[in-house]
Amino acid sequence: MFFKINRNYFIEELSKCNKIVDYKSSVPSYTAIFIEVEVDKISLVSTNTSVSIKTSTFVNKEGLEIKEVGSFLIRGKNFIEILKRMDDEIISINKVEKNIITLSGENSEFLLNVLDENDFSQITFNETGEFFEIDTAEFKKGLNQTIISVNEWNQKIVLQGLNFLTEESIFYITGTDGYRVSRKKIVLDRSVDEKLSANVPFKSVFEIIKVLNDKNKTKIMIHDSLITIISNNTIIQSTLLEGQFPDVKGVFPTDFNSTIYVENKAFFKLISRADIPSEENTSTVVNFILDGETIIIKSNIQQIASFEEEFKNFELRGLDNQNIYFNSKFILESLKSFETKVVEISFIDSKTPIMIASSEDLSLSQIILPMFSN
């Protein structure tokens, strides 16, 4: 095995694969990057319990010259660190013995012991089949906006991740922990023939966000027990959670009694004050009182602190009387997921879920169940 490649590009591709490597794992496959050099391309592969990644580069791109095919298995972290300390634009990698490679620049040479390739279980990437395509930046934004409602350790396994669903030309991403629902709606370029549904594990969602590059489009393929995400030269493949994701449409209230329009940043800061910091780092119960032209926000942590503030800087449609209790963390995370200037918070009564939305961005809705008054 012998090839030459652009050093900075090689670092970038290795780093992508390295992001999902689990150095603490006792499974050898999960702790290293497998590099395969074929006649016309080089592929880097890594894997963990939920996700596998493969990134490929063809000859004559990024300085890639292949002189001899072959493969090797290496721990990514130190290998990347060594490459970073080099100065050369192009580096050569040459397998000189069964488990030894040389890494050379113009004036310097490293002799490196590599791992036993047989310790790496080969992975089949499912790259063909029906797919739909979305803008990568919008996809990543949607994942970040909905993952907030997912509890990785939920007792119901199907809720331990996000649900992806296509309905004709709409792609929904939904997360819920039973107390709140986050839903993102992305309009696709074309209608998807089949109604596709997949429950993507929490951990995989984070790996996808980390690895995907904002540029370019992303192709999504949903198979029986796998999802394949292809963006540029990178393939990410994740396992799926089994089970039927609840139909959350029924939870979305429609006829509200009161809607307040507030500046997102100001309202976020107000609720953050009510979320009194304490040693235990617990979230605070916040009492929201709408009384005519005033909103009163109250909270207290017994024996430590209490808080009260009046807020008048809002517009109101509907009833001017509400008295509701919330988990401060749920409201703060929901508000933070909106990049819009103004948000609309809609109420029915103290026992019915409230909805946070914004007419500046109709793709996102956040639903939160109130708490019992205490």
Added chain:
Amino acid sequence: MFFKINRNYFIEELSKCNKIVDYKSSVPSYTAIFIEVEVDKISLVSTNTSVSIKTSTFVNKEGLEIKEVGSFLIRGKNFIEILKRMDDEIISINKVEKNIITLSGENSEFLLNVLDENDFSQITFNETGEFFEIDTAEFKKGLNQTIISVNEWNQKIVLQGLNFLTEESIFYITGTDGYRVSRKKIVLDRSVDEKLSANVPFKSVFEIIKVLNDKNKTKIMIHDSLITIISNNTIIQSTLLEGQFPDVKGVFPTDFNSTIYVENKAFFKLISRADIPSEENTSTVVNFILDGETIIIKSNIQQIASFEEEFKNFELRGLDNQNIYFNSKFILESLKSFETKVVEISFIDSKTPIMIASSEDLSLSQIILPMFSN
């Protein structure tokens, strides 16, 4: 107790005191900030095993209005966090009951439980006596450049910190772990009558670097068992290490056989490549060979990797033949301490300390003992 103060300024001063608070300590005094309101000023005080800080503000500065004198004791971290979440320019703090204060802005009010003041042991700050004055930025730079040679856990207690020494109008800062010496020489505006010497603990040096603001001059006073450092409205007082600091002047070689002149960044990168990253994170033994117009750098970690590189980009004065072994970490830290473009590395032979210096900055010298060849 009742006072008003500019919120952002108050956060800044509390944060200074909070930097040295040790929340894990079982000594109550070390876990909180004591705030004392007198007729004409407010003082914030915090302390830990090695260092105490006091910062004072006088009325009519920074919005300070004092309506009633008094004091309270509070955990800084959450208090600062609450203040940060407020919007007001000026805030009021009012003691309403023995252990309860209110913190108010225009529309909001917090009721906060505070700690029992009797749990805080009062500290005497020694603010008078002979002092010398230096530029704060230069002082902090000197501390950072010399602390690299100090081992906090050195068996010899006197070496567990930096030595401060005045000799007429020169102020020396020296650190050594027995294998290397870092020395900074700062020229004072005026001669100091008495020869002063103080051994400042490693931990205190870090606290001083953290707390001192680059602006302004710093006054230094050395007492029998204490050092007092005054900069602007802040006083830092540290305990001293007992014992006689070794006279390092004898270690500094003077007649060198070879001196190489290298670009600091390029030589640093070269040695960082030789410092092969490994799972164990140990420092590497680096072999430096000077042979005519070439420097050869070699290193190896058994069973893992080996490295070799030729380097020709240097100027030489003296003998063109040296073969020396080093600890990679010592060389890297020394090179990093120089902000100059070119450094000079001077050798006698493979058993005598080498010196790293730079004619662009004569205030700093780094001495490193070579290792036995293996």
